Amino acid sequence: MACSRRVATVKPARGTVPGMTANITQPAIAVRGLRKKYGEKVVLDGIDLSVAQGKIFSLLGPNGAGKTTVVRILSTLIRADGGDMRVAGHDPVREPNAVRAAIGVTGQFSAVDKLLTGEENLLLMADLHHLDRREGRRRAAELLERFDLVEAGGKAASTYSGGMQRRLDLAMTLVGSPQVIFLDEPTTGLDPRSRRDLWQIIRELVAGGVTIFLTTQYLDEADHLADRIALLDQGQLVAEGTPEELKRQIPGGHVNLRFTDPAELDLAARTLGVAGRDDEALVLQVPHDGGVHSLRALLARLDDASIEVEELTVHTPDLDDVFLTLTEKKKEAVR
Missing domain, CATH: 3.30.70 (Alpha-Beta Plaits)
Structure with a gap:
């Protein structure tokens, strides 16, 4: 299930969110008792999460565990059936516009319009964020430079490699200067070099104060990037901690x-x-x-x-061991 980035509806002042009181001690994302089901199928069964500002938080889990559903709820794309949530200090249900002004979303599949050039994609996002023409062009030029896309900026995105399209995709997310970025399996299908390049960009964003909420199928990606990791399985969190804390839970060293x-x-x-x-x-x-x-x-x-x-x-046990051991325990408990 892919996430769309097209959630911008209001123009935030750069680095601020309307109505938000600056508080560096409050979590960037706080979730308590999050629930969601489709028909009789329970997808999320009372999830609690807390993501510190300026950190990388990774949500892991098997296919169908509910990772993308969490992202879609927190980014206001769908509504939860229950629970209390705050994203950048705002309630996604009662204050969706304030949440949308504070976040960026990059989904599993690129949202790049391949008929447009790289620059035109960025200018389109600037229009969606209600930036005036001069500011939009300045922002587009800045992001093309930052993501090493200046030479390709005037070319149709259909000519870009997979790694270039992913860099453009993330650049489009940054047009609105988000405080929190949801990355839903952002490196799927990329070659190892392109993955490493994107990892470096993510680290630089966090160094600049951005909070990253990452879902991924690549356990080494979470191990390299995440400050904290939560493992979601069958709609419930089965473990949470730093990568090292999770590894220490598993015998076999x-x-x-x-x-x-x-x-x-x-x-x-x-x-x-x-x-x-x-x-x-x-x-x-x-x-x-x-x-x-x-x-x-x-x-x-x-x-x-x-x-x-x-x-x-x-x-020593790695995240593969953690993933396999804890999800197998969950299966046995359900039997």
Whole structure:
């Protein structure tokens, strides 16, 4: 389900939202008890979220978990069935225009008009934000420069690569100087270099004080970018925390010790009291939390026993492990 950016209806002063009292301590997004269902299918079942200003918050979950529905509700595109919400200090139900003035939305699929040039797409967004012609042209030129699209600005967007279209898409979102940007799977279909380029742009936006609400299917993307992550599954939040906090919830960290001599492998297994071994590869797997202190202790035990290790690798749970473990637990709980 794609999100449309075409939600601008009022002209905000740059850097401000009409009627909003500046308060750097209030969350950029606050949600309590958010509920939504379609017919008998419950899509969101009492979601609580808090997103700090000037941070990147990532919402993860399997297909159909409700991620895009959350974005569409918070960006005023659809209405919730229940719950209390604030986006940039405003209620999306009672103050939709104030919310729209404060946000930008980039959906799963590009909203670029491919028949128009890059510059014309930006000028169209300037018109939707009610910028006067001079300010609109100034803003378009500024964004073409910022997103390295000056040379392509006069060309039809249909000639752009996927990465260029995504950069233009995000530039269009920024025409209204939003305080909060919803990025709904923004790098879907991009090559690795284009993804990295977009990541850098996102980091620069946050460094400038913008808040990013990111949904993504790429767990490495959330790991690289997000300050906090929430995992949504079957309409409920099953975990929330920093990437490191989530990884620490999952067991399975270990150190692989590889030897050149079977005798050394046997000695290490007896010394460390572990049974996880691959005799053919001469590898011993030792449970480990990934911490520096415990790694030093392990090496000290090997050194004290005069055990020669050819190679050492550390494996700690990643977000793939978190995702698979917690969503599987959710499935088992429902059965």
